[in-house]
Amino acid sequence: MRPITYARAADAATAIAAVSADPGSAFLAGGTTEVDLLRQNVLTPRHLIDINDLPLNSIEPQPDGALRIGALARMSDVAADPLVRERYPMIAQALELGASAQLRHMASMGGNMMQRVRCSYFRDAESPCNKREPGTGCPAIEGVSRGHAVLGVSEHCVATHPSDVAVALAALQARVHTQGPGEETHAYAFDDFFLLPGSTPDREHPLAHGELITAIEVPAVPVARRSLYLKVRDRESYEFALVSVAAALSLVDGTIADVRLALGGVATRPWRAMHAEDFLIGAVAQRANFEQAARVELSTARPTPMNAFKVELAQRAMVRALETLANGSPA
Ligand SMILES: Cc1cc2nc3c(=O)[nH]c(=O)nc-3n(C[C@H](O)[C@H](O)[C@H](O)COP(=O)(O)OP(=O)(O)OC[C@H]3O[C@@H](n4cnc5c(N)ncnc54)[C@H](O)[C@@H]3O)c2cc1C
Incomplete structure (x- = not known):
């Protein structure tokens, strides 16, 4: 058994400081991915920093016509939002077609962006996997690959990105807003946020450890x-x-x-x-x-x-x- 500590952060700066100070720490939002992988020994954090008290769950229209969706907005709330349904039906539909009602009530938009692949080799801590343990190989290429990717693959990884709503957000060229340890903020173009596996499939995002997603901004797209x-x-x-x-x-x-x-x-x-x-x-x-x-x-x-x-x-x-x-x- 591995001991894990749990703390609830009261504000973003505290959460970011706690996670960025320790490579063994991780944010916890809805927990629908993090806890699964922790139970399977695929992820082995020592400290979980619960971010659910942070004020990041609003869905707000912006003066330039964009819509800013807080990282802690739940999938079900975003799917039901009248502005999302009117302006971006593809977002509402992608969310409603994902997971189950119970999961959508728990799962956050930030966690959805950061969810890990469903490749069975990645999710089996006993299997080699370049994404989980760089340099160990990719058994999916010669193995069971029915659900795997055909585009953007490399000889090191063929795992499919699992998110539905991220597909709609890619079509809309959304931006992912983050906050880092020095309180610096960053806005990533969606195309820059998800990295191709290349020779480093373990690196899925450009985020530094402890960088917190604060919001997703969907531009006005008539x-x-x-x-x-x-x-x-x-x-x-x-x-x-x-x-x-x-x-x-x-x-x-x-x-x-x-x-x-x-x-x-x-x-x-x-x-x-x-x-x-x-x-x-x-x-x-x-x-x-x-x-x-x-x-x-x-x-x-x-x-x-x-x-x-x-x-x-x-x-x-x-x-x-x-x-x-x-x-x-x-x-
Ligand atoms: C049975 C099942 C079926 C599913 N089916 C689908 C499906 O059909 N389509 C689909 O799109 N998804 C599906 N999912 C995935 C689900 O959408 C994700 O598990 C969920 O969106 C993750 O959100 P969360 O808030 O629970 O994240 P958590 O589990 O809390 O966190 C996930 C990861 O994101 C990190 N994280 C969380 N919030 C932030 C933040 N603000 N900034 C930086 N890092 C953060 C955590 O540290 C962790 O590494 C399914 C999941 C399950 C369990």
């Missing part, structure tokens, strides 16, 4: 009012995505005036489908163009024999999402 999140999974609820698509589309006279696309379940990080977006802007909104955009985006896929089906599944899901929006039934 096209997102007409958006959706499509999630394909092995069962209808309480399951991670095999493939997911966050999509937003606006048309002028049948031509694509604006589009946002991102993929989940297929990549090592929430995957903004920029090649597909570039292809689609200015194109006629028709199936042939949607199919070509999907092919372009998946052209760099590097599947394993077990997950090769995801390449076609992702393309079909992209086409379905775009057709649904083009045909005027975003929900």
